[in-house]
Amino acid sequence: xxxxxELAFHEFxxxxxxxxxxxxxxxxxxxxxxxxxxxxxxVDSGGSYGAEDEVEESDKTAVLDRIKGxxxxxxxxxxxxxxxxxxxxxxxxxxICATLAFVLAVTxxxxxxxxxxxxxxxxxxxxxxxVTVAGTAIYCYAWLVPLALWGFLQWRKxxxxxxxxxxxLETVCVYGYSxxxxxxxxxxxxxxxxxxxxxxxxxALALSAAGLVFTLWxxxxxxxxxxxxxxxxxxxxxxxxxxxxxxxxPAATSGARSTSPPGHISAPNRxxxxxxxxxxxxxxxxxxxxxxxxxxxxxxVPLPALPPRR
Amino acid sequence: xxxxxxxxxxxxTATPRPLFAGLSDISISQDxxxxxxxxxxxxxxxxxxxxxxxxxxxxxxxxxxxxxxxxKFMHVLYPRKSNTLLRDWDLWGPLILCVTLALMLxxxxxxxxxxxxxxxxxxxxxxxxxxxxITLNSKLxxxxxxxxxxxxxxxxxxxxxxxxxxxxxxxxxTEPGPINFMVRLFVVIVMFAWSIVAxxxxxxxxxxxxxxxxxxxxxxxxxxxxxxMILTFTPQ
Numbered sequence: 001x002x003x004x005x006e007l008a009f010h011e012f013x014x015x016x017x018x019x020x021x022x023x024x025x026x027x028x029x030x031x032x033x034x035x036x037x038x039x040x041x042x043v044d045s046g047g048s049y050g051a052e053d054e055v056e057e058s059d060k061t062a063v064l065d066r067i068k069g070x071x072x073x074x075x076x077x078x079x080x081x082x083x084x085x086x087x088x089x090x091x092x093x094x095x096i097c098a099t100l101a102f103v104l105a106v107t108x109x110x111x112x113x114x115x116x117x118x119x120x121x122x123x124x125x126x127x128x129x130x131v132t133v134a135g136t137a138i139y140c141y142a143w144l145v146p147l148a149l150w151g152f153l154q155w156r157k158x159x160x161x162x163x164x165x166x167x168x169l170e171t172v173c174v175y176g177y178s179x180x181x182x183x184x185x186x187x188x189x190x191x192x193x194x195x196x197x198x199x200x201x202x203x204a205l206a207l208s209a210a211g212l213v214f215t216l217w218x219x220x221x222x223x224x225x226x227x228x229x230x231x232x233x234x235x236x237x238x239x240x241x242x243x244x245x246x247x248x249x250p251a252a253t254s255g256a257r258s259t260s261p262p263g264h265i266s267a268p269n270r271x272x273x274x275x276x277x278x279x280x281x282x283x284x285x286x287x288x289x290x291x292x293x294x295x296x297x298x299x300x301v302p303l304p305a306l307p308p309r310r
Numbered sequence: 311x312x313x314x315x316x317x318x319x320x321x322x323t324a325t326p327r328p329l330f331a332g333l334s335d336i337s338i339s340q341d342x343x344x345x346x347x348x349x350x351x352x353x354x355x356x357x358x359x360x361x362x363x364x365x366x367x368x369x370x371x372x373x374x375x376x377x378x379x380x381x382k383f384m385h386v387l388y389p390r391k392s393n394t395l396l397r398d399w400d401l402w403g404p405l406i407l408c409v410t411l412a413l414m415l416x417x418x419x420x421x422x423x424x425x426x427x428x429x430x431x432x433x434x435x436x437x438x439x440x441x442x443x444i445t446l447n448s449k450l451x452x453x454x455x456x457x458x459x460x461x462x463x464x465x466x467x468x469x470x471x472x473x474x475x476x477x478x479x480x481x482x483x484t485e486p487g488p489i490n491f492m493v494r495l496f497v498v499i500v501m502f503a504w505s506i507v508a509x510x511x512x513x514x515x516x517x518x519x520x521x522x523x524x525x526x527x528x529x530x531x532x533x534x535x536x537x538x539m540i541l542t543f544t545p546q
Binding site: 059060063091095098099102106109124125126128131132 | 428432447450451520521522523524527528531534535538539542543544
């Protein structure tokens with residue numbers, strides 16, 4: 001690949017575009033010269049996670065490198081071309097989604113424990129169904145949204161001349177790795193300071209969505225203006241919805257329980273309010289500040305079949 | 311018996327000869343009888359073994375299986391590099407452990423459905439589907455362990471966590487408090503570490519060296535989830 005070497009000090013994007021156009025070229029990464037298959041779909045008799053078994057370099061460093069790449073998106077760097085290099089793997093997305101689902105459930109549980117420490121009237125329970133809810137939501141997002149995106153890009157393929165769209169596995173891979181930044185964020189959300197929670201949530205959303213946008217930008221920029229803007233804004237919006245869902249998960253899964261709002265709701269003055277604001281006041285991890293929208297806390301309208309307070 | 315083949319490669323002959331060229335020169339000096347009875351020495355014993363397991367008492371059968379399961383429990387409790395778990399895999403042990411764990415972890419039916427610990431089915435599904443997923447993962451990463459061997463190892467290594475569950479239940483009989491929680495936390499952490507060490511002792515060798523960490527991480531996640539379920543268990 002003399003062309004790539006020559007272009008090494010110039011715009012890196014062109015070299016990776018060349019690589020994308022000729023996916024069966026041997027890559028000279030210094031360790032092996034085996035011509036790569038473009039994408040080896042996962043399960044056959046040999047069995048492999050994408051093209052993982054053709055890589056001789058250490059795969060642990062490959063996965064870690066991709067994670068680092070997703071954490072630090074840069075405008076010139078396209079995640080698919082630079083980090084995946086046309087060899088998407090399914091290990092990262094699958095286990096990142098699994099980890100995220102479990103970390104969400106565990107931290108949701110922990111916020112309840114911490115809230116109970118400060119306010120003994122809150123009833124603690126393991127709330128195991130959070131795992132199922134979180135897992136379903138995350139896996140649906142990580143597979144259905146890339147499917148829709150890939151379908152849309154395929155449909156618009158005719159408009160683009162220069163670069164082919166990404167394959168489905170590459171899209172899934174990008175989405176999976178972009179969810180990684182939420183794992184430390186969710187752990188950070190244990191700290192019961194609301195502005196910090198919003199700030200870290202916004203930061204995580206920015207990093208994650210930026211990674212997605214920078215990856216998609218070279219593909220959509222040849223498209224018409226409205227399609228590009230629409231696509232990117234839908235992508236960012238869905239991602240924002242997901243992030244907000246993570247923040248509000250503890251409330252959503254136990255919103256009907258009025259006497260025990262999960263999360264650290266510890267407003268200094270409790271006032272009774274009417275029913276419509278009941279769910280709003282128990283917003284999961286968020287702590288209502290003094291003069292904020294979520295000021296009042298529901299005192300406890302007796303509902304039928306409430307378990308006794310401990 | 312017969313004349314031996316001529317010695318391969320006389321040092322004297324310098325000319326390179328094709329392989330086995332000298333075989334045609336072999337002559338057998340005497341007739342070797344090639345007729346007779348072929349007896350398989352094990353055969354009669356095998357037949358008697360089969361019928362003996364059919365005719366043996368139920369107690370013998372059960373005790374044999376129980377002893378095998380018990381031996382594997384010992385291997386998990388004192389993990390050494392041995393092949394017993396892998397060679398004679400069986401799934402009785404994992405089934406017993408999983409059912410015990412699920413029975414102890416399930417919440418009572420009187421409780422409200424939304425906010426509680428896992429149901430029996432949830433624990434069962436998590437354990438078995440988690441084990442299947444990890445097995446598939448290690449096979450996709452190129453490990454050379456068979457499907458059921460891996461299931462066997464993962465199931466047997468739940469034993470320390472089941473012991474932790476028993477201890478936690480006993481500890482929860484006393485009055486609640488921070489010391490209570492600390493004891494439970496300590497026990498669960500120790501047993502979690504033990505499970506990880508035991509399972510990686512068996513599983514890590516089957517992976518190529520650059521993928522060991524990738525194969526061990528899901529095992530870590532699996533046992534972490536089970537430990538979390540044990541730690542957050544509250545009796546109703």
